[in-house]
Amino acid sequence: MKYLTEFRDNDLVQKLLYEIHQITTRPWAMMEVCGGQTHSIIRNGIDQLLPPEIELIHGPGCPVCVTPLETIDKALAIAAQPNVIFCSFGDMLRVPGSDHDLFAVKSQGGDIRIVYSPLDALKVARDNPDKQVVFFGIGFETTAPANAQALVVAKKQGLKNFSMLVSHVLVPPAIEALMQSPTCRVQAFLAAGHVCSVMGYWQYEPLAEKYHVPIVVTGFEPLDVLNGVYHAVLQLEASRHEVENAYSRAVQREGNLPAQKVMQDVFEVCDRTWRGIGMIPQSGWQLNAAYRDMDAAIRFQVGDIHTQESAICRSGEVLQGLIKPHLCPAFGKECTPSKPLGATMVSSEGACAAYYNYGRFIEHEQVAP
Amino acid sequence: MCLGVPGQIKEVYELDGVRMGKVNFGGIVKEVCLEYVPEAVVGDYTIVHVGFAITRLDEESALETLKMFEELGVLEEELNPEHLE
Ligand code: SF4
Numbered sequence: 001m002k003y004l005t006e007f008r009d010n011d012l013v014q015k016l017l018y019e020i021h022q023i024t025t026r027p028w029a030m031m032e033v034c035g036g037q038t039h040s041i042i043r044n045g046i047d048q049l050l051p052p053e054i055e056l057i058h059g060p061g062c063p064v065c066v067t068p069l070e071t072i073d074k075a076l077a078i079a080a081q082p083n084v085i086f087c088s089f090g091d092m093l094r095v096p097g098s099d100h101d102l103f104a105v106k107s108q109g110g111d112i113r114i115v116y117s118p119l120d121a122l123k124v125a126r127d128n129p130d131k132q133v134v135f136f137g138i139g140f141e142t143t144a145p146a147n148a149q150a151l152v153v154a155k156k157q158g159l160k161n162f163s164m165l166v167s168h169v170l171v172p173p174a175i176e177a178l179m180q181s182p183t184c185r186v187q188a189f190l191a192a193g194h195v196c197s198v199m200g201y202w203q204y205e206p207l208a209e210k211y212h213v214p215i216v217v218t219g220f221e222p223l224d225v226l227n228g229v230y231h232a233v234l235q236l237e238a239s240r241h242e243v244e245n246a247y248s249r250a251v252q253r254e255g256n257l258p259a260q261k262v263m264q265d266v267f268e269v270c271d272r273t274w275r276g277i278g279m280i281p282q283s284g285w286q287l288n289a290a291y292r293d294m295d296a297a298i299r300f301q302v303g304d305i306h307t308q309e310s311a312i313c314r315s316g317e318v319l320q321g322l323i324k325p326h327l328c329p330a331f332g333k334e335c336t337p338s339k340p341l342g343a344t345m346v347s348s349e350g351a352c353a354a355y356y357n358y359g360r361f362i363e364h365e366q367v368a369p
Numbered sequence: 370m371c372l373g374v375p376g377q378i379k380e381v382y383e384l385d386g387v388r389m390g391k392v393n394f395g396g397i398v399k400e401v402c403l404e405y406v407p408e409a410v411v412g413d414y415t416i417v418h419v420g421f422a423i424t425r426l427d428e429e430s431a432l433e434t435l436k437m438f439e440e441l442g443v444l445e446e447e448l449n450p451e452h453l454e
Contacts, residue, residue, distance in 0.1 A: 003375040003414050003426050004395070012438040019441045036372045089419070117420025119387075119402060139419075142373065145405055146421040153387060194373040197416060197424035220372065223438060249431040250416055250424050259405040259423065349372070 003249070007221035016226040017049055020233060027053040028236050029185045030229065031178070031321055033171060034140075034192030035062030035349030036220055042354040044222045050229065057185065057321035058354075060174055061192055063139040064091050064347035065319060066274040069307040071167045072097040075136055077302035078165065079105045079112055084300075085128055087121035088136040090114040091347040096340060098308040118150035118164075125154070125162040134296045137164040141195045144168050144285060145259035148266040151291055165296040166287055169272055171195050172203045173283035179211040183322060188232040190218040190225070193247040200255025204243045212241045219247040266291050275343055276316030315342035318351050325352040326360055373416040375426060376401075378409055392417055 032038055038058045041047050047056050060066055076097045079086035086102070093102040093114065106112040111131075115121050118135050125133035137147040147164065154162045171192060178184055191204060196217045204215045214235035218228025227246040235242060245251055263285070272284025287295045313335070314328040325331055325344070335341040337353050344350035348357065376392040381403060383389065392401040392415065399420070406415055406422045414426040 001414070001428050001431060002395075003431060006431070006435055012435070015441050016438055022442075039372070116399075117402070119420055142418050142423065145423060146402070146419045149387075149402060149404055149421065153385070156386070194416060194418060194423060197373070227434070227438070246434075249427045249434065256405050256424060258407060262404075 004221065007219070007223040009223065013222055013226060016223065016230060020054070020226065020230050021051045023230075023237055024051045024053050024233055025237060027055070028187055028233060029055045029057055030188040030190060030232050031057040031059045031186040032190040032218070032225070032228075033059040033061040033175065034190075034195065035059075035065065035347065035351070036194070037190060037192065037218065037225060038062075038351050039349050039354050040220050040222065040225055042358045042360065044225075045358075046222060046225055054229065054233065058318070058324075058351040059178075059321060060274060060277060060319040061140065061171065061195075062344065062347055062349040062351075063143065063169060064095055065315065065343040065350045066169055066277065067092075067095070067138045067167050067343070068273040068275050069098060069309060070273070070305050071138075071165065073305045073307055074297055074302050075165055076100065076102065076105055077305070078134055078296060078300045079110045080108070081132075081300065083132055085111045085113060085124055085131050085133045086136070087113050087115045087124055087133060089138075092136055092138065094340060094346045095343050096310065096346075098306070118146050119153070122150055122154055122157075122159065122162060125159050126157075129161060131161060132299075133162050134300070135162070135164045137166040138168065140169055140171060140192070141199045142192075142197070144263050144267065145198055145256070148259075148263045151266050151287070151294055152262060154294065155291070163294045163296040163299045164287070166267075166285070167272070168267065168285035169274060170269075170283050170285065171199075172207060173280050174274070175204070175207055175215075177277075177280045177283070178320065179207070179213065181320070183320075186213070186321065188214040188216070188236055190228040190232065191215050193217055193219040193224070193251060196245075196247070196251045196255065198256050198259050200253050201243055201245060201251065202253055208241050208243050214241050215243045217243070217245045217247050217251050219250065274319075276319045310341045313342035315344040315352065318342075318344050325355040328352070332356060373418040373423060375414055375416055378403070378411050378413050378415060378422075381409075381411060390422075392422070
């Protein structure tokens with residue numbers, strides 16, 4: 001068992017596809033919440049192999065895409081300070097702020113370092129005691145345990161020169177906000193498997209009940225995605241609305257309890273603005289009182305931030321599943337992954353970048369008048 | 370960033386009071402924090418996300434899922450073998 005090739009097996013993919021075609025009798029719109037799944041779906045062409053009745057709506061689950069513009073601008077201001085080493089995951093460097101990005105700060109001499117793990121940023125802090133080291137702590141519930149652990153270790157080791165710019169976002173409140181929107185067309189959700197590895201899926205049970213919507217915990221390999229779709233269609237066709245786990249090898253109902261414990265020690269729930277979507281109540285985590293002294297937004301008073309979004313970017317609609325990326329007039333023209341106007345074109349998990357990287361725009365150019 | 374990757378635990382040790390290990394991802398070996406998978410041992414597979422193992426992969430349920438796929442449509446196939454091309 002390698003847990004990769006087995007779940008890409010083409011014969012089984014064909015079988016599952018055949019089965020999905022067999023059971024689908026009506027049009028159904030379902031949303032994959034997670035950008036990692038969007039990426040897998042587009043890369044593997046899964047959306048084109050499914051019955052035409054099934055529409056996959058791409059959800060807001062890309063942390064790079066939804067980190068608020070104000071936080072990006074704060075990151076840019078902190079990273080530009082002379083005594084600071086700013087550490088970040090690589091895909092944040094190209095995210096457009098109001099008028100530039102972290103790459104621009106770097107090329108102007110800012111000390112910006114790409115790290116693979118927040119623990120790497122701790123090492124940078126230990127190696128540079130005369131500098132302030134700031135880690136850009138963003139992400140969904142999947143990244144939060146790592147960021148929380150880094151803070152716990154920093155506190156234990158008494159690292160005075162380490163802080164974090166935190167902007168965590170949470171999936172269940174976003175699902176609730178989507179369901180409450182009058183424009184919502186989503187009839188079922190494929191829940192993000194790795195978020196559920198950490199948090200479990202019991203939190204989705206009241207949502208499935210309240211909004212009569214099936215929620216299927218789904219993994220990332222082609223067979224996993226198809227398995228999620230299959231269970232969602234089975235439920236929709238039978239008018240059921242339950243939470244099901246189609247990723248049982250990696251997810252348990254209660255989630256990862258040791259991780260949850262550490263996150264509770266470090267974070268508290270807060271209202272959070274999602275870029276392109278707006279404020280969603282109780283949808284974020286910030287540092288709690290015990291860890292506030294390591295909050296970079298407090299440690300570095302970066303002053304008044306006046307944010308300015310691109311006037312033509314429609315990433316908000318893309319993130320809410322209201323339009324597909326190639327319908328944005330700038331898609332593939334003014335806006336490409338090397339010169340992104342919106343965050344959804346930056347990360348490979350952003351829907352605009354996924355469509356662009358896998359050539360979906362070509363189709364659009366043929367169709368366009 | 371959110372893509373977790375499965376890998377096999379090759380080594381478990383402690384570093385500065387933190388449970389760490391070496392994980393092999395199809396030939397590439399990386400140091401990974403194992404604090405959140407206290408039950409995992411050498412030889413286990415785990416999903417790693419930004420340098421942290423977030424869950425242990427359960428072989429039994431993986432095999433069950435694959436078996437479920439294998440068995441899909443078997444009945445129809447028997448009744449009507451030309452269904453599957
Ligand atoms: S294609 Fe570019 S400009 Fe258009 S919505 Fe996507 S990110 Fe924004």
